[in-house]
Amino acid sequence: MKRLHALLLILFVATTTGCYYDTEEKLYPQISTGCNLTDVTFSGTVSPILQASCYTCHSNSNAASSGDGIRLQNYSDVLVQVKNGKLMGSVKHAGGFSAMPKGGGKLTDCEISQLQKWIDNNTPNN
Numbered sequence: 348m349k350r351l352h353a354l355l356l357i358l359f360v361a362t363t364t365g366c367y368y369d370t371e372e373k374l375y376p377q378i379s380t381g382c383n384l385t386d387v388t389f390s391g392t393v394s395p396i397l398q399a400s401c402y403t404c405h406s407n408s409n410a411a412s413s414g415d416g417i418r419l420q421n422y423s424d425v426l427v428q429v430k431n432g433k434l435m436g437s438v439k440h441a442g443g444f445s446a447m448p449k450g451g452g453k454l455t456d457c458e459i460s461q462l463q464k465w466i467d468n469n470t471p472n473n
């Protein structure tokens with residue numbers, strides 16, 4: 348009888364812990380992490396991030412007075428800061444760059460990943 352209990356226990360552990368490797372994160376990356384890296388666009392992703400965290404100083408109208416003349420509103424202006432490496436350097440708080448947003452909290456890991464994804468996709472103007 349004891350042996351049967353032991354056997355049942357082993358069977359139970361084996362079937363419930365199992366060997367199932369299709370974890371939720373792997374099957375549904377954007378649902379479980381909440382970070383959408385598949386539909387990253389300039390208008391729908393990049394612009395809203397910059398608008399929320401950077402326009403107070405870097406919009407077309409505020410750049411001269413508060414953003415050291417750096418504009419992050421129009422696609423072509425954002426591209427300049429991508430190509431010189433300063434956009435990602437500043438939001439990642441990398442050495443040698445001014446940490447951005449200035450005086451505010453760092454962007455979330457998801458936002459930084461989305462900006463990086465857009466750059467990796469060759470900065471489409473979409």
Ligand code: HEC
Nearest residue numbers: 400401403404413414415428433434437444445447448449
């Ligand atoms: C409160 C105002 C303010 C906010 C908000 C702000 N910036 Fe800045 N930013 C500045 C100023 C001022 C400078 C000039 C350098 C300095 O003073 O550190 C600057 C410089 C920069 C530079 C050049 C960095 C370098 O190392 O040369 C980049 C790129 C930049 N900002 C991007 C951003 C991005 C992206 C955001 C939003 C995530 C942002 N900034 C938010 C004020 C701001």
